[in-house]
Amino acid sequence: MSVQSRSYRDIGVGRWGPLSFLSTAVLAAVVVVGAVAYSRQFIHGEIVTGLRDWGTAGGAPWGLYISFVVYFIGVSFAGISIAALVRLLRITALEPVTRMAELLTIVSLVLGAFSVLADLGQPLRGITNLFRYARPQSPFFGTFSLVMAGYLFASLVYFYLAGRRDAYLMAQQPSRLQAFYRWWAAGYRDSAAERARHERTSFLLAVAILPLLVTAHSTLGLVFGLMGGRPGWFSALQAPGFVVLAGVSGLGHIAVLAALVRWFIPEARERIGVPTFRLLGIFTMVLGMVYLYFTLIEVLTAGYAGHAQEQELVRLLLLGTYAPYFWGGIVALALAVGLGLAQGLRGRWSIGAVVAMGILVNIAAIAKRLIIVTPSLTHGSLLPYEDGVYVPTWVEVAIIIGLMSLGALVILVFSKLFPVVPLDSEPTS
Amino acid sequence: MSTRAIVAGCLALAGFTLGMVAYFVLAAPWGFPPDSVAHSNPRVPFAPAIFVLGVMMVFIAAIVYELWPGNGDRR
Numbered sequence: 389m390s391v392q393s394r395s396y397r398d399i400g401v402g403r404w405g406p407l408s409f410l411s412t413a414v415l416a417a418v419v420v421v422g423a424v425a426y427s428r429q430f431i432h433g434e435i436v437t438g439l440r441d442w443g444t445a446g447g448a449p450w451g452l453y454i455s456f457v458v459y460f461i462g463v464s465f466a467g468i469s470i471a472a473l474v475r476l477l478r479i480t481a482l483e484p485v486t487r488m489a490e491l492l493t494i495v496s497l498v499l500g501a502f503s504v505l506a507d508l509g510q511p512l513r514g515i516t517n518l519f520r521y522a523r524p525q526s527p528f529f530g531t532f533s534l535v536m537a538g539y540l541f542a543s544l545v546y547f548y549l550a551g552r553r554d555a556y557l558m559a560q561q562p563s564r565l566q567a568f569y570r571w572w573a574a575g576y577r578d579s580a581a582e583r584a585r586h587e588r589t590s591f592l593l594a595v596a597i598l599p600l601l602v603t604a605h606s607t608l609g610l611v612f613g614l615m616g617g618r619p620g621w622f623s624a625l626q627a628p629g630f631v632v633l634a635g636v637s638g639l640g641h642i643a644v645l646a647a648l649v650r651w652f653i654p655e656a657r658e659r660i661g662v663p664t665f666r667l668l669g670i671f672t673m674v675l676g677m678v679y680l681y682f683t684l685i686e687v688l689t690a691g692y693a694g695h696a697q698e699q700e701l702v703r704l705l706l707l708g709t710y711a712p713y714f715w716g717g718i719v720a721l722a723l724a725v726g727l728g729l730a731q732g733l734r735g736r737w738s739i740g741a742v743v744a745m746g747i748l749v750n751i752a753a754i755a756k757r758l759i760i761v762t763p764s765l766t767h768g769s770l771l772p773y774e775d776g777v778y779v780p781t782w783v784e785v786a787i788i789i790g791l792m793s794l795g796a797l798v799i800l801v802f803s804k805l806f807p808v809v810p811l812d813s814e815p816t817s
Numbered sequence: 818m819s820t821r822a823i824v825a826g827c828l829a830l831a832g833f834t835l836g837m838v839a840y841f842v843l844a845a846p847w848g849f850p851p852d853s854v855a856h857s858n859p860r861v862p863f864a865p866a867i868f869v870l871g872v873m874m875v876f877i878a879a880i881v882y883e884l885w886p887g888n889g890d891r892r
Contacts, residue, residue, distance in 0.1 A: 518865065519863060519865050519866040519869070520859075520862055520863050520865070520866070521858065521859060521862075521865070522859075522865040523844060523845045523857070523859075523865075524839065524840045524844050524864070524865055524868045525840070525844070525845075525847070529865060534869070534872070537869040537872065537873065538869065538872040538873070538876075541872070541873050541876055542876045545876045545877070545879050545880055546879075548880070549879060549880065549883055552883070574884055575884070575886070581887075582883075585882070585883055586883060589879050589882055589883050592879070593876070593879050596875070596876075
């Protein structure tokens with residue numbers, strides 16, 4: 389059956405089963421809990437969080453929120469880079485996941501922005517002053533403004549233009565959303581000239597987006613890596629480490645999302661097959677190995693040749709308070725790499741195993757983000773302060789879980805409005 | 818060269834120029850000591866917003882290029 393002759397309901401659009409309703413209701417309820425928690429923080433201030441000043445106040449001003457800013461922005465990396473690489477290198481096996489990858493990028497960037505806002509006591513003042521006074525040369529500006537404005541905007545443009553053909557095809561079938569599809573298609577008629585033009589535009593966009601996203605993720609790493617007075621952060625490996633871990637966690641997310649799409653939309657199974665998961669698994673495995681190597685080098689350098697505070701921080705990570713996070717992350721990442729190696733050696737890749745790899749690398753990424761942000765603030769002072777403590781409160785946890793649910797909810801609702809698998813994809817299995 | 822390519826190219830160039838001007842001329846100047854007031858306040862208020870606008874204009878050029886009306890778009 390050709391794609392054009394299919395009903396839009398065959399690709400999940402407009403089809404709301406009991407499972408979809410239940411998932412939407414649960415996710416919406418969690419989002420409401422997160423919103424209630426945020427309203428509490430907005431009214432009472434950050435005293436309701438576990439965040440405190442470092443030094444004399446004995447706490448950490450950055451905690452769960454900033455850890456998840458780094459995590460969300462990391463997840464966004466793989467989405468748009470996969471879309472760009474598929475376009476540049478013609479990786480046909482990954483074509484069916486390009487739209488969900490682009491969507492994941494947009495959603496996770498927005499969640500990253502919300503996490504920054506959650507971390508600010510006065511969000512509106514923060515936004516205004518940033519655009520009024522910030523230095524474009526500063527990594528902070530690069531992280532928030534360039535990532536959110538440049539990178540997010542570029543991803544939205546890419547997403548919009550890439551979806552025009554499917555919007556045109558969807559507009560050919562009668563539905564309540566026909567006007568919306570016509571608006572998205574914006575006069576597109578799928579002519580040879582339009583297709584050629586779109587090829588040129590997406591090639592140029594892909595070429596422009598790749599350096600932009602490497603810069604954006606490196607700047608995020610430099611926010612930490614340039615802090616000369618903060619043991620644990622000051623490292624030349626921060627920027628490349630951020631880029632690599634971003635790739636690992638994002639690829640893992642795409643594998644999980646692709647499996648969910650297969651589960652929710654059985655018709656998508658013929659498109660998103662083992663070859664797609666095999667490539668996702670290989671990329672995840674290789675980047676996971678690179679990140680394990682970075683971690684080893686970082687620990688060896690800081691632990692062997694670092695000054696006293698640096699060595700103390702390494703001790704805390706390996707054997708002290710933060711050891712469960714450190715070793716939990718390392719074990720999860722090593723397991724994911726091992727799963728990939730085992731499948732590669734057998735020459736047989738399984739969708740379940742790649743999804744397990746995706747979940748494991750994301751556990752590792754969250755653990756790693758937590759130990760990047762907090763230990764250097766609680767235990768990394770070069771001044772003679774007592775060690776600090778940071779324990780997130782239920783408000784912070786509820787806001788972060790609420791944000792994650794919001795992301796899942798947006799993706800779920802979008803999948804009911806628009807094909808998450810491009811209509812012109814070739815079957816991969 | 819088609820009109821659409823010229824318009825989109827000009828928009829991209831204008832966006833790039835705006836970004837560069839905001840970065841190097843309108844924002845806080847480079848210099849030492851970097852934490853002094855002279856080197857920390859932007860020379861023009863909202864220079865960072867102008868820089869972001871420039872970046873956005875470069876990408877809007879892609880939309881203009883694809884959506885600009887022209888001949889030969891019929892199937």
